[in-house]
Amino acid sequence: KAGVTQTPRYLIKTRGQQVTLSCSPISGHRSVSWYQQTPGQGLQFLFEYFSETQRNKGNFPGRFSGRQFSNSRSEMNVSTLELGDSALYLCASSFSSFSGNTIYFGEGSWLTVV
Amino acid sequence: ILNVEQSPQSLHVQEGDSTNFTCSFPSSNFYALHWYRWETAKSPEALFVMTLNGDEKKKGRISATLNTKEGYSYLYIKGSQPEDSATYLCAPDNTDKLIFGTGTRLQVFP
Numbered sequence: 626k627a628g629v630t631q632t633p634r635y636l637i638k639t640r641g642q643q644v645t646l647s648c649s650p651i652s653g654h655r656s657v658s659w660y661q662q663t664p665g666q667g668l669q670f671l672f673e674y675f676s677e678t679q680r681n682k683g684n685f686p687g688r689f690s691g692r693q694f695s696n697s698r699s700e701m702n703v704s705t706l707e708l709g710d711s712a713l714y715l716c717a718s719s720f721s722s723f724s725g726n727t728i729y730f731g732e733g734s735w736l737t738v739v
Numbered sequence: 740i741l742n743v744e745q746s747p748q749s750l751h752v753q754e755g756d757s758t759n760f761t762c763s764f765p766s767s768n769f770y771a772l773h774w775y776r777w778e779t780a781k782s783p784e785a786l787f788v789m790t791l792n793g794d795e796k797k798k799g800r801i802s803a804t805l806n807t808k809e810g811y812s813y814l815y816i817k818g819s820q821p822e823d824s825a826t827y828l829c830a831p832d833n834t835d836k837l838i839f840g841t842g843t844r845l846q847v848f849p
Contacts, residue, residue: 629782658836667743668783668828668839681836715782725771725790728837730782 627652629731631716637737643704646734650697650718657699658728659691662713671714674699675721703736711738745829745840752819752847759815760843762829766810771832774803774814777842778825786814786827819847 630649638644650657658673658681670683674693691701697718703710715733719726744763752758762772771790775783787796792807800817816823826844830837 660839667841668830668837670836670838673836683836725788725832727785727788728773729785730775732782 629716629718629729631731631734633734634732635735637739638706640706640708640738642706643702644706644736645700645702646714648699648716648731651729654718654720655697656719656721657693657697658717659701660715660717662715668715671701706738708738711736743829743831743838743840745843747843749844754820754847754849756819757817758819758845759813760827762812762840764810764831766807768833769807769831772805772812773830773832773837775828776825777828783828821847821849823847
């Protein structure tokens with residue numbers, strides 16, 4: 626079956642713009658989480674959605690937001706982009722909440738802010 | 740805040756060598772420990788999810804152990820091959836989110 630799909634794979638934005646990234650989870654998975662990877666940093670947790678509800682949020686400013694649709698697809702949005710937002714954004718899905726469930730990652734969206 | 744430490748940060752071994760890495764994490768509020776292999780230009784690949792103290796899991800030449808009481812997990816690779824070259828990440832699952840370590844970068848030379 627198809628894996629976690631993220632679009633777009635690569636994009637370049639200008640400071641001050643906003644960006645929306647999309648994630649389609651594995652069919653049947655209801656939990657979607659987002660992570661940010663910047664050079665020298667580990668994967669940083671952004672937020673997790675389950676059945677259209679945000680259940681957990683990491684330590685990121687309010688410019689970072691997300692949502693989940695009834696078909697479990699998720700989007701994350703970053704407004705008023707800053708240079709430091711340049712990163713790889715990974716989406717992951719699992720059947721239910723964490724706590725022992727295998728979590729599957731997409732290939733990520735590379736965002737460059739200039 | 741959960742502090743996850745992985746050591747060593749990087750490792751270079753010859754093909755055929757066996758190797759191991761360590762993941763240390765606070766033992767309180769523990770639910771599960773995930774290990775991932777992340778090759779360049781690919782998505783992180785799930786290796787193991789471990790939940791019980793004393794758990795041992797194996798997948799081919801790779802195995803892992805878990806000690807939840809003292810807060811550590813070991814990942815072992817037996818007879819390393821060049822295709823094992825990747826970054827190995829561990830992530831304890833604490834209150835419904837994964838907290839990743841910065842990983843151990845393994846390079847296996849032929």
